[in-house]
Amino acid sequence: MTEMLMAPFIGMFFASAVYLILSKSVIRMLLGITILGNGVNLLIFTMGRVTREIPPIVPAGLKQPVGDIANPLPQALILTAIVIGFALFTFLLVLGYRAYQELDADNTDNMRLAEPANPPQPPLNY
Amino acid sequence: MKTLIFRTIAPTLTAIMVVFSIFVLLRGHNEPGGGFIGGLIAASAIAIYGIAVGVSEVRKALLVDPISMAGFGVFIAALSGLLSLGQSVPYLTGLWGYISIGATKITISTPMVFDIGVYFAVVGTISAVALALEEGEADK
Amino acid sequence: MESSYETALELDLPRAMLERATSAGEWNLILPVVIALMAGALLAMIRHSRGSQVGFSVLAVLAIIAVELDLFFQVLELGPVAMTMGNWLPPFGISFVADTMSVSFALAASLVTLVVLIYFQAEIVPREVRHGFYPLVLLLLAGVTGAFLTGDLFNLYVWFEVMLIASFGLLIIGGRKMQLDAAIKYGFLNFLATTFFLVGLGYMYGLIGTLNMADIALVAGQADPAPMTAVAALFLLAFGMKAAAFPVNAWLPASYHTPDAAVSALFGGLLTKVGVYALLRIMVALMPASRELFDPLLTGIAVLTLILAPMGAIAQTNLRRAIGFLVIGGIGAVFAGISVPNVLGIAGAVFYAFHSMLTMSAFYLVAGLVERVTQATDTRHMGGVYAANSLISILFIVLVFAAAGLPPFLGFWPKMLIVEATISQQDWILMSAVLINSLLTSIAGSRLWAHIFWRPGRDGANSEVPNDHLRELNSTEKRMALSAVCVLVGFIVILGLLPNLLFNAANFSAMDLLNPQSYITSTGIETGTSLTGETQ
Numbered sequence: 001m002t003e004m005l006m007a008p009f010i011g012m013f014f015a016s017a018v019y020l021i022l023s024k025s026v027i028r029m030l031l032g033i034t035i036l037g038n039g040v041n042l043l044i045f046t047m048g049r050v051t052r053e054i055p056p057i058v059p060a061g062l063k064q065p066v067g068d069i070a071n072p073l074p075q076a077l078i079l080t081a082i083v084i085g086f087a088l089f090t091f092l093l094v095l096g097y098r099a100y101q102e103l104d105a106d107n108t109d110n111m112r113l114a115e116p117a118n119p120p121q122p123p124l125n126y
Numbered sequence: 127m128k129t130l131i132f133r134t135i136a137p138t139l140t141a142i143m144v145v146f147s148i149f150v151l152l153r154g155h156n157e158p159g160g161g162f163i164g165g166l167i168a169a170s171a172i173a174i175y176g177i178a179v180g181v182s183e184v185r186k187a188l189l190v191d192p193i194s195m196a197g198f199g200v201f202i203a204a205l206s207g208l209l210s211l212g213q214s215v216p217y218l219t220g221l222w223g224y225i226s227i228g229a230t231k232i233t234i235s236t237p238m239v240f241d242i243g244v245y246f247a248v249v250g251t252i253s254a255v256a257l258a259l260e261e262g263e264a265d266k
Numbered sequence: 267m268e269s270s271y272e273t274a275l276e277l278d279l280p281r282a283m284l285e286r287a288t289s290a291g292e293w294n295l296i297l298p299v300v301i302a303l304m305a306g307a308l309l310a311m312i313r314h315s316r317g318s319q320v321g322f323s324v325l326a327v328l329a330i331i332a333v334e335l336d337l338f339f340q341v342l343e344l345g346p347v348a349m350t351m352g353n354w355l356p357p358f359g360i361s362f363v364a365d366t367m368s369v370s371f372a373l374a375a376s377l378v379t380l381v382v383l384i385y386f387q388a389e390i391v392p393r394e395v396r397h398g399f400y401p402l403v404l405l406l407l408a409g410v411t412g413a414f415l416t417g418d419l420f421n422l423y424v425w426f427e428v429m430l431i432a433s434f435g436l437l438i439i440g441g442r443k444m445q446l447d448a449a450i451k452y453g454f455l456n457f458l459a460t461t462f463f464l465v466g467l468g469y470m471y472g473l474i475g476t477l478n479m480a481d482i483a484l485v486a487g488q489a490d491p492a493p494m495t496a497v498a499a500l501f502l503l504a505f506g507m508k509a510a511a512f513p514v515n516a517w518l519p520a521s522y523h524t525p526d527a528a529v530s531a532l533f534g535g536l537l538t539k540v541g542v543y544a545l546l547r548i549m550v551a552l553m554p555a556s557r558e559l560f561d562p563l564l565t566g567i568a569v570l571t572l573i574l575a576p577m578g579a580i581a582q583t584n585l586r587r588a589i590g591f592l593v594i595g596g597i598g599a600v601f602a603g604i605s606v607p608n609v610l611g612i613a614g615a616v617f618y619a620f621h622s623m624l625t626m627s628a629f630y631l632v633a634g635l636v637e638r639v640t641q642a643t644d645t646r647h648m649g650g651v652y653a654a655n656s657l658i659s660i661l662f663i664v665l666v667f668a669a670a671g672l673p674p675f676l677g678f679w680p681k682m683l684i685v686e687a688t689i690s691q692q693d694w695i696l697m698s699a700v701l702i703n704s705l706l707t708s709i710a711g712s713r714l715w716a717h718i719f720w721r722p723g724r725d726g727a728n729s730e731v732p733n734d735h736l737r738e739l740n741s742t743e744k745r746m747a748l749s750a751v752c753v754l755v756g757f758i759v760i761l762g763l764l765p766n767l768l769f770n771a772a773n774f775s776a777m778d779l780l781n782p783q784s785y786i787t788s789t790g791i792e793t794g795t796s797l798t799g800e801t802q
Binding site: 191193194196197198199200201204205207208210211214215216217218219220 | 284287288289292293296300303304306307308309310311313314349350351352353359398401
């Protein structure tokens with residue numbers, strides 16, 4: 001049942017992420033990427049089924065957990081995804097900052113160094 | 127950010143955070159904590175110190191280059207898995223040993239070595255990024 | 267108190283833990299990745315000493331190649347090999363599985379890396395060494411090899427990201443403004459692609475409760491087909507972006523020409539091919555039902571990519587950008603192979619991807635040499651260097667023929683397989699697209715060749731665009747770079763003349779992909795884990 005409640009939340013995460021990523025400003029795109037990452041993490045979490053069981057920890061002195069436990073795998077997946085997402089985000093942040101300093105552009109429209117805006121015609125004769 | 131209050135408190139704060147990060151790292155084996163979170167705490171300690179006293183001071187204080195630290199972390203993390211080569215078990219199998227000092231029994235295991243590797247990798251990478259950002263700030 | 271590991275030993279062991287000893291042969295699976303990672307980490311520690319890094323990185327890559335060769339022949343002889351980390355049994359542990367396709371791709375990747383490392387000696391830039399060129403190259407190799415050898419989808423995602431981080435670093439390593447611009451586009455779009463992959467992974471886990479590839483192959487057919495189609499669509503989008511197939515290829519020509527030629531060569535050889543590999547593995551082997559459903563779409567992508575990419579190359583004046591479009595054209599050929607689901611088509615796709623790894627990196631390396639010789643990056647400012655550099659011109663034209671798929675070079679055989687496959691399916695549109703691609707590629711390539719080498723003198727002499735980073739190579743450096751390229755091109759020519767081994771390997775790969783039974787058996791999974799029931 002909780003999954004049903006999570007779905008619109010995840011949808012909102014994705015919607016705002018898409019909106020931000022479609023912007024021309026690099027800093028907004030960065031924020032969009034972060035929100036998208038969080039939305040995906042929430043999605044994986046929901047996909048592991050949201051239950052009210054106890055944490056997957058073996059009590060002291062016992063050999064296996066008592067009763068039903070929560071699924072630990074989605075949590076491990078999310079943790080990995082968070083770490084990776086964090087690493088990439090920091091990288092893109094530094095990159096965006098460097099670009100802002102060196103290219104003097106936060107606007108992707110002004111970033112035309114690698115792909116010139118008016119590409120030269122290929123030579124027509126030899 | 128080189129205010130007097132901040133500069134006075136920053137070394138103490140950094141020291142406490144680094145010690146706490148090692149505590150979190152070693153605690154992490156069977157309880158909440160671990161290499162990643164510990165590494166993040168240590169990296170933020172370094173970042174705070176950098177804000178307070180300047181990046182070049184931090185680089186001097188660190189003795190080793192942050193990226194080299196990250197390399198060292200990745201190296202010993204990968205190495206911890208290789209130890210199982212001699213035991214005819216697959217890569218990354220946890221191996222355990224015990225050392226008794228007086229009444230306490232200390233557990234030494236390859237997962238812990240791995241976690242220490244993660245700690246160094248995270249400290250190195252994140253502080254390299256933080257210092258790079260702080261350096262850019264100072265240039266302006 | 268006992269540790270949790272020992273307690274676990276008394277539980278239901280045979281279902282979760284491996285009880286037999288691991289043989290040395292199985293270690294061959296993980297060693298390439300471990301060597302690359304550890305060597306990269308060591309190099310990161312000693313990156314301020316320039317002299318020792320070269321020898322060390324070359325030694326590491328040689329060791330990786332040796333291990334992979336051993337693994338290759340082991341796999342050819344005995345079929346797929348698997349090892350699951352941490353003494354667990356799949357699907358609990360992360361499996362590494364090597365079948366013919368993954369090992370041959372990994373082998374090609376390390377071969378390309380070796381050649382690039384040697385080539386880099388010629389145009390070495392001390393600042394780039396200090397900023398970590400060698401560690402990043404080895405990290406990239408670790409990511410690529412890991413992606414090829416892993417048998418777990420989430421692990422594949424992790425290797426994708428390792429690869430991505432290393433390639434970010436390599437892309438900006440010269441620090442030119444153009445590279446920053448390119449890195450932003452490359453970074454955002456590739457990050458989006460891997461995020462789509464992650465979304466697909468999340469859905470797949472929710473649907474079938476497993477991410478182990480062998481396990482997925484067993485249970486994917488029983489899952490609800492409608493949501494599985496959504497998962498497959500997400501994977502197709504993600505890997506299509508990674509592979510730079512037509513509608514989502516914009517990041518490739520925007521970024522590949524900006525770093526040094528050596529880095530371009532690594533990217534052109536390795537990165538897109540990982541996307542192709544993932545497509546082959548997931549769409550063909552794991553989700554054949556969804557692949558069938560997407561057949562018209564795959565064909566459409568193939569046709570458009572095949573025809574539009576070389577047209578892009580014809581319209582370019584920047585040499586390395588034009589080659590970037592040729593890389594995309596090759597991806598179109600692979601898609602054409604994938605969209606024909608018989609052994610011929612898949613074998614053609616696998617073979618083509620292998621060929622493209624070698625040919626495209628050689629192409630970028632030769633382009634780098636051309637840029638050094640002509641002191642320009644734009645073909646409008648090149649010309650008349652034929653007499654002084656006849657060897658380079660020969661290498662260039664050989665690569666044009668190989669890329670276009672003209673006999674007797676390497677590119678001919680996979681294209682022949684793909685055309686044969688399309689004929690067997692009577693898919694005339696796809697067949698003509700493959701052939702038109704060959705024609706357009708040879709037009710684009712020979713146009714470049716004619717402009718660079720044949721055309722007398724330089725029109726308009728010096729470039730108006732300053733190419734400040736191009737340092738002219740002295741004769742020793744030039745000889746070194748040339749010999750590195752010659753080795754790679756020699757490989758392409760020899761393999762083109764003696765394609766039997768590769769034919770066999772491609773056939774084995776295709777059969778393994780279309781019938782993943784031996785792949786599944788090698789991991790030790792017998793019956794798939796049951797589908798996740800709804801917890802009430």
